[in-house]
Amino acid sequence: MLDIKFIKENQELVKDAIKNKNIKAEIDFDVLIGLYEKRLQIKKDIDELNRQKNEAAKTRNIEEGIRIKNELSNLDPQLETVTKEFMTIMGLLPNIPSADTPIGPDESGNQVIRNWGTPKQFDFTPKEHFDLGRALGVIDTETATEVSGSRFAYLKGGLALMQFALVQHVFSILTNEEIIKNITTGSKISVPTKPFIPVVPPVMIRPAVYSRMDRLEPKDERYYIPSDDIYLIGSAEHTMGSMHMDHIFEEDELPIRYIGYSTAFRREAGAAGKDTKGILRVHQFDKLEMETFCLPEQSIQEQELLVAMQEHFLQTLNLPYQVVLICTGDMGKPDYRQIDIETWMPGQNRYRETHTADLMTSFQARRLNTRVRRKDGTIEPVHMNDATACAIGRLLIAIMENYQNADGTITVPEVLVPHLGGMKVISK
Numbered sequence: 001m002l003d004i005k006f007i008k009e010n011q012e013l014v015k016d017a018i019k020n021k022n023i024k025a026e027i028d029f030d031v032l033i034g035l036y037e038k039r040l041q042i043k044k045d046i047d048e049l050n051r052q053k054n055e056a057a058k059t060r061n062i063e064e065g066i067r068i069k070n071e072l073s074n075l076d077p078q079l080e081t082v083t084k085e086f087m088t089i090m091g092l093l094p095n096i097p098s099a100d101t102p103i104g105p106d107e108s109g110n111q112v113i114r115n116w117g118t119p120k121q122f123d124f125t126p127k128e129h130f131d132l133g134r135a136l137g138v139i140d141t142e143t144a145t146e147v148s149g150s151r152f153a154y155l156k157g158g159l160a161l162m163q164f165a166l167v168q169h170v171f172s173i174l175t176n177e178e179i180i181k182n183i184t185t186g187s188k189i190s191v192p193t194k195p196f197i198p199v200v201p202p203v204m205i206r207p208a209v210y211s212r213m214d215r216l217e218p219k220d221e222r223y224y225i226p227s228d229d230i231y232l233i234g235s236a237e238h239t240m241g242s243m244h245m246d247h248i249f250e251e252d253e254l255p256i257r258y259i260g261y262s263t264a265f266r267r268e269a270g271a272a273g274k275d276t277k278g279i280l281r282v283h284q285f286d287k288l289e290m291e292t293f294c295l296p297e298q299s300i301q302e303q304e305l306l307v308a309m310q311e312h313f314l315q316t317l318n319l320p321y322q323v324v325l326i327c328t329g330d331m332g333k334p335d336y337r338q339i340d341i342e343t344w345m346p347g348q349n350r351y352r353e354t355h356t357a358d359l360m361t362s363f364q365a366r367r368l369n370t371r372v373r374r375k376d377g378t379i380e381p382v383h384m385n386d387a388t389a390c391a392i393g394r395l396l397i398a399i400m401e402n403y404q405n406a407d408g409t410i411t412v413p414e415v416l417v418p419h420l421g422g423m424k425v426i427s428k
Helices: 004-009 011-020 029-059 062-090 129-136 141-147 157-174 177-187 207-212 296-316 363-368 392-402 414-420
Strands: 111-116 197-199 223-225 230-232 248-250 256-265 284-294 321-325 337-345 350-361 371-373 379-381 383-391
Touching: 004 011, 004 029, 029 062, 111 296, 129 157, 129 392, 157 256, 157 284, 157 296, 157 383, 157 392, 157 414, 177 296, 207 230, 284 296, 284 392, 296 321, 296 337, 296 350, 296 383, 321 350, 337 392, 350 363, 350 392, 363 383, 383 392
Parallel strands: 197 256, 248 371
Antiparallel strands: 111 321, 223 230, 256 284, 284 383, 321 337, 337 350, 350 383, 371 379
């Protein structure tokens, strides 16, 4: 949520954000500001009446107390109505994109800002992951379709073990302050080197909390359980970002960094006919997600740290990738700045998105009422970042396709061998 004072002073900037982010909403700023001022006045009237009520109680003026009580009973519903109207309009407004965010209508406007690694040249035609997985017996979508429906899969054998090797590898990086220190030094990033706290978060979230995270929409992408009025999360971010709602940090506590592992659920309602084979685009998948809370002046550098951690992770696996600055028409509504990483998939002969890093500035924190108390006593919203550490299904695909051999086996990346009990090859 934007600051109303910022909106009043920067209406054209907000209008540009609505346009460039393709937000389908007609906003009457005069109405919005009028509701804000009316809300302020009602609050002032209520405060004054409460003061008078206290005075009446001290003097035991029962008649005056009754009058004030009646006036308050009229003002309270007015405040509730005006607040609801005001918050409804405020909820439609997107975050303002950063100055370096490209303006573009959709993914065609995204900009590649750097590459790492050289795609391997095979002396045979590389296969896609689903053909490799079927032949090795480590991906079974046919049985999963019979049991659960389309876009589900069983992972078996060496591939199932590799999933947990990836989890251990991620934790070993993000919980190691020395590694983080080396990454910040090498990337010339100026942030504290505090390690990430491991979290296994809930996979269900209340609708009101989901809305406060501003991640509930689009609802047709979410799995909802009406009997319990609860949603299944689409990312660990959703229940980690909301961990500190209505909380005030002390300045010295920040940054707070979490690395969460969870199953995620997405209906893929808008993906009919896309990537229907294998495990690239499924309804249920496992993911490791980074979530951080930091001081406003550190948030850009904090995002750069998250991207550097993602790059370090991919480099340890020796997977070629490109870093992409996401344009206004392709970024999320709460995002100030979004950076994606696309990893080379030789079986598909193209780069595919495996990581994203979203800087929300204070947008989510205002909705969540997550704040920081400065050393001088002032209180303000924190800044929030979230980023993929490892979308496990997509990383399994990248490993399978990049490390495949002519005989159909898959070589295990060297860095994962210790986490796999010495297994060096996945074979039938």
